[in-house]
Amino acid sequence: MDARLEKILPLVQKPGRYIGGELNSVEKDPSTVDLRFAFCFPDTYEIGMSHLGIKILYYLINEREDAYCERVFAPWLDMEEQMRKVGLPLFSLETGTPLTEFDLIGFTLQYEMSFTTCLYMLELGGIPLLSKDRHDLKNLVVGGGPCACNPEPIADFFDLFMLGDGEEVMMDLLDLYKEYKERGASKEEFLKAASHIGGIYVPSLYDVSYHEDGTVEAVSPVGDAPAVVRKRVVADLDSVYYPDKFLVPYIDIVHDRAVEEIYRGCIRGCRFCQAGFLYRPIREKSVSTINAQAKRLCESTGYDEISVISLSTSDYSGIQPLLSDMADWTAEKKINISLPSLRIDTFSDELVEKLNLIRRSGLTFAPEAGSQRMRDVINKNITEEDIMKSVRIAFANNYATVKLYFMLGLPYETMEDVEAIIALGRQIVDAYYQNPDRPKGRNLTVNISASPFVPKPFTPFQWEPQDTKASIEEKQERLHELATKTRLHVSSHKSDTIFLEAAFARGDRRLGKVILKAFEKGCYFDSWDNCFDIDKWMEAFEECGLDPAFYSNRRRSYEEVLPWDHLDNGPSKEFLIRENEKAKQAAVTPNCREQCSNCGAQRLNDGKCDALLKIDRGREAV
Amino acid sequence: MRDVRIRFAKTGKAKYISHLDLTRCFARAIFRAQIPLWFTEGFNPRPYMNFTSPLTLGAESRAEALDIRLEDESMTDEEVAARLGAVMPPDIHILSAAPPVYKMNQIEESRYRVEVEPSNGDPEALAEAFRQVSEQEHLIVEKSGKRGKRKVMKQIDLKEYIKDLSVSTEGERTVMEVTLPSSSQFGVNPRLFLDKFLSETGEEPVRIRMMREAMYIADGILFE
Numbered sequence: 001m002d003a004r005l006e007k008i009l010p011l012v013q014k015p016g017r018y019i020g021g022e023l024n025s026v027e028k029d030p031s032t033v034d035l036r037f038a039f040c041f042p043d044t045y046e047i048g049m050s051h052l053g054i055k056i057l058y059y060l061i062n063e064r065e066d067a068y069c070e071r072v073f074a075p076w077l078d079m080e081e082q083m084r085k086v087g088l089p090l091f092s093l094e095t096g097t098p099l100t101e102f103d104l105i106g107f108t109l110q111y112e113m114s115f116t117t118c119l120y121m122l123e124l125g126g127i128p129l130l131s132k133d134r135h136d137l138k139n140l141v142v143g144g145g146p147c148a149c150n151p152e153p154i155a156d157f158f159d160l161f162m163l164g165d166g167e168e169v170m171m172d173l174l175d176l177y178k179e180y181k182e183r184g185a186s187k188e189e190f191l192k193a194a195s196h197i198g199g200i201y202v203p204s205l206y207d208v209s210y211h212e213d214g215t216v217e218a219v220s221p222v223g224d225a226p227a228v229v230r231k232r233v234v235a236d237l238d239s240v241y242y243p244d245k246f247l248v249p250y251i252d253i254v255h256d257r258a259v260e261e262i263y264r265g266c267i268r269g270c271r272f273c274q275a276g277f278l279y280r281p282i283r284e285k286s287v288s289t290i291n292a293q294a295k296r297l298c299e300s301t302g303y304d305e306i307s308v309i310s311l312s313t314s315d316y317s318g319i320q321p322l323l324s325d326m327a328d329w330t331a332e333k334k335i336n337i338s339l340p341s342l343r344i345d346t347f348s349d350e351l352v353e354k355l356n357l358i359r360r361s362g363l364t365f366a367p368e369a370g371s372q373r374m375r376d377v378i379n380k381n382i383t384e385e386d387i388m389k390s391v392r393i394a395f396a397n398n399y400a401t402v403k404l405y406f407m408l409g410l411p412y413e414t415m416e417d418v419e420a421i422i423a424l425g426r427q428i429v430d431a432y433y434q435n436p437d438r439p440k441g442r443n444l445t446v447n448i449s450a451s452p453f454v455p456k457p458f459t460p461f462q463w464e465p466q467d468t469k470a471s472i473e474e475k476q477e478r479l480h481e482l483a484t485k486t487r488l489h490v491s492s493h494k495s496d497t498i499f500l501e502a503a504f505a506r507g508d509r510r511l512g513k514v515i516l517k518a519f520e521k522g523c524y525f526d527s528w529d530n531c532f533d534i535d536k537w538m539e540a541f542e543e544c545g546l547d548p549a550f551y552s553n554r555r556r557s558y559e560e561v562l563p564w565d566h567l568d569n570g571p572s573k574e575f576l577i578r579e580n581e582k583a584k585q586a587a588v589t590p591n592c593r594e595q596c597s598n599c600g601a602q603r604l605n606d607g608k609c610d611a612l613l614k615i616d617r618g619r620e621a622v
Numbered sequence: 623m624r625d626v627r628i629r630f631a632k633t634g635k636a637k638y639i640s641h642l643d644l645t646r647c648f649a650r651a652i653f654r655a656q657i658p659l660w661f662t663e664g665f666n667p668r669p670y671m672n673f674t675s676p677l678t679l680g681a682e683s684r685a686e687a688l689d690i691r692l693e694d695e696s697m698t699d700e701e702v703a704a705r706l707g708a709v710m711p712p713d714i715h716i717l718s719a720a721p722p723v724y725k726m727n728q729i730e731e732s733r734y735r736v737e738v739e740p741s742n743g744d745p746e747a748l749a750e751a752f753r754q755v756s757e758q759e760h761l762i763v764e765k766s767g768k769r770g771k772r773k774v775m776k777q778i779d780l781k782e783y784i785k786d787l788s789v790s791t792e793g794e795r796t797v798m799e800v801t802l803p804s805s806s807q808f809g810v811n812p813r814l815f816l817d818k819f820l821s822e823t824g825e826e827p828v829r830i831r832m833m834r835e836a837m838y839i840a841d842g843i844l845f846e
Contacts (some may be wrong), residue, residue, distance in 0.1 A: 021635040023711040302650030
């Protein structure tokens with residue numbers, strides 16, 4: 001270990017964040033590989049290590065004999081101070097190698113507020129921040145993950161982005177890089193060639209022109225770069241790589257358990273939800289694959305908990321057989337199965353019994369909106385009766401704490417819709433006290449959490465303005481005013497970060513200047529309330545002559561060229577317009593299993609979508 | 623049901639692993655090794671494990687101990703050691719498995735080896751300076767302790783607790799070997815000891831290393 005690192009580790013909190021050497025970490029001799037890849041997560045160790053994507057890609061890259069993938073996380077503030085003091089540049093956990101030694105530096109972009117933390121990591125690693133200032137093929141900075149669906153605000157810093165599922169495009173990228181590196185090719189030559197790999201977007205090969213009012217006039221490819229970049233889609237989840245082991249950290253992390261992904265995409269089409277559209281089309285893993293992978297993971301990690309994940313787990317077509325197959329071995333080994341992302345309308349007595357949910361911390365439901373009209377606007381497709389039925393089951397199972405998630409500032413929302421949130425809360429409180437069998441001596445707590453809505457690209461609400469700060473605050477006050485009933489606790493998100501998140505989510509390339517300026521003013525770790533400084537951000541916007549409201553609070557017309565129109569992430573614009581028009585009428589769209597709405601995402605998967613498949617299977621069963 | 627005492631070394635990077643994290647690490651390792659552990663009875667069954675008193679963060683050890691209780695007695699000590707050894711993270715090494723001879727709470731003191739690489743590159747001079755410190759009449763240090771449930775700082779005289787101190791040099795390093803109390807009631811950790819010697823001599827070392835070499839019960843009998 002580096003003597004400088006040894007010297008400072010005793011001086012920082014949780015030194016376990018910076019040492020690596022965890023169970024199942026990959027050890028290779030760097031001198032024996034052709035490619036060195038630094039997988040960077042722009043947040044702390046505890047958060048980054050909880051992320052599934054990093055585990056998949058870490059082991060996938062390390063399966064290659066010619067490559068070594070190592071992990072890099074953002075050092076917390078105390079560590080940063082010590083590193084700067086002793087002149088220690090940002091390093092990888094596996095071998096303690098400085099960032100400058102890596103061929104590729106890859107960031108996963110999970111949330112907009114981590115953009116400046118990417119810059120922080122590059123700077124701490126001694127890597128020039130702007131793509132145009134990095135002249136060599138070495139230290140190529142690449143990005144992927146959900147925020148790569150519109151990476152325009154950070155286009156100046158990255159050499160290329162990978163759109164869609166990472167498993168296949170990453171391998172193609174590494175193959176090409178190796179070939180060009182061996183040939184001693186220039187960065188320009190490589191980027192030109194990379195732009196022809198499906199799913200790879202090289203922002204420097206596109207010129208953006210603007211109208212006088214600041215809207216985009218056109219995005220034009222330079223040379224022979226493709227006019228539209230389509231995201232990559234893994235066709236078959238049964239055969240795609242999934243690790244048979246996970247890194248098992250020493251220190252406590254946010255999600256410290258085995259994780260088994262069961263399908264990608266979502267059949268629901270809730271109009272506010274970016275993930276629900278971005279990960280289409282639906283691709284399911286088979287029950288037998290899931291069961292075998294889950295078992296192997298528990299054996300190789302020693303975890304006593306496995307989380308079965310997807311965007312809406314109870315919508316998995318084989319959920320019942322899967323749970324009974326898994327129960328066979330998990331019960332014997334005292335392993336808990338956790339099922340996050342359960343829909344309120346699928347909550348049942350059997351599920352409660354199977355999962356022993358009751359013993360666990362809390363039951364959380366997400367009605368998202370208080371009134372039926374508003375739930376129809378967002379296409380949540382649940383009724384008040386669904387909600388009441390589920391809470392009654394919870395109460396009958398001795399449950400006395402319920403948490404409900406709502407959003408504030410949804411498009412077409414009125415104050416009556418906001419007030420309906422409290423009305424629903426009251427109904428739930430009444431239902432509890434009307435139950436004659438309620439546990440004696442225990443009082444009910446209903447926690448209502450209301451978060452401001454952020455419109456995102458590739459959703460039907462991508463044209464809609466975010467509610468203004470003043471309006472959100474008025475609605476929050478109204479909620480607190482109405483929540484007079486004891487047992488009803490309202491918490492609302494106060495942070496200003498969501499207004500910036502909205503600007504970056506639908507931002508254009510001009511925002512790169514703002515992000516750089518804000519970083520220079522000391523903004524990073526912006527998703528941490530104690531680090532976020534709205535004043536510095538507003539100064540940065542002002543100095544760049546830009547207004548965040550232009551991006552956040554402006555309604556776009558359907559004709560406007562959106563900054564991400566040259567990136568195809570699946571759902572077609574026609575479909576999204578249809579859905580937004582239906583939202584205005586509070587008209588619902590059936591889920592994909594009931595009826596295909598022709599969203600267009602199946603184009604990227606040779607016309608295949610497992611939601612459609614299941615309709616056929618259902619008919620056969622009848 | 624029978625108890626097995628696992629002896630293990632915690633070196634290299636593992637010295638930055640806290641006691642609590644180590645507990646979790648072993649629980650998972652035993653599970654991976656498919657050792658039939660006995661679970662405590664009650665509402666929330668937990669695997670039965672009993673560790674020696676915590677080692678200070680940043681110190682290594684060649685003499686840690688952990689007792690586990692096996693549900694199935696047919697597994698031999700050798701097999702327990704072999705299975706566990708195969709699944710541990712890189713810097714934790716299983717040394718042996720055997721029936722416990724003494725009780726954990728009989729442990730009274732530990733032998734430590736403390737290595738210091740001086741900033742001026744002269745380990746002989748530092749050794750001499752350390753010897754002089756050790757000859758002072760008192761070595762008063764502040765040690766965190768408890769009064770009732772409250773955490774308080776107490777003053778203790780290290781002189782009363784330092785036993786069998788030897789100071790020597792080895793290559794570029796000054797080496798101290800010392801025996802300090804480490805019972806479940808009272809312990810002096812090697813960091814406290816070393817920091818006193820460093821502050822008395824004004825040394826800001828390039829590198830330090832602290833290693834627990836052995837543990838003893840009363841009358842200097844080796845803990846087994």
